[in-house]
Amino acid sequence: MPIMKWMDEYSVQVAELDQQHQKLIELINLLHDEMRQGKGRESLGRILDQLIEYTRVHFTTEEDWMARAGYAGLAAHREEHRALTRQVEELQDQHRAGSRTLSLEVMVFLKDWLVNHIQKTDQKYSDVLKEYQRR
Ligand SMILES: [Fe+2]
Numbered sequence: 001m002p003i004m005k006w007m008d009e010y011s012v013q014v015a016e017l018d019q020q021h022q023k024l025i026e027l028i029n030l031l032h033d034e035m036r037q038g039k040g041r042e043s044l045g046r047i048l049d050q051l052i053e054y055t056r057v058h059f060t061t062e063e064d065w066m067a068r069a070g071y072a073g074l075a076a077h078r079e080e081h082r083a084l085t086r087q088v089e090e091l092q093d094q095h096r097a098g099s100r101t102l103s104l105e106v107m108v109f110l111k112d113w114l115v116n117h118i119q120k121t122d123q124k125y126s127d128v129l130k131e132y133q134r135r
Contacts, residue, residue: 003032004111010118013130020058027051035102069132071125
């Protein structure tokens, strides 16, 4: 059972970024599924690595869009991306070291980590990027 579901209200009105957000949701759901199936640390670690790798790709794509559109909130947004990246890297380190096992609590953290960012911070650039696409 998926822990997250894409909702139309998550849309930032940029197809490429919406697709990437959907892919992040898929990876979190995959991690959740494998966790529930009781998959081992190595197997879960590989999905966690994929999630982090894709997060980096996505944040870079988003920052490029904001830069091209001349979005005034870019610096603050980039800082938030850095903080979010540090949070998941910390999780990755703890998971690798065996000091943290993936639990429902961790999954809820990841879900909130993504949803809060998409719904609050990403929504702020939506109008500017939408307008930029029309130019
Ligand atoms: Fe973002």
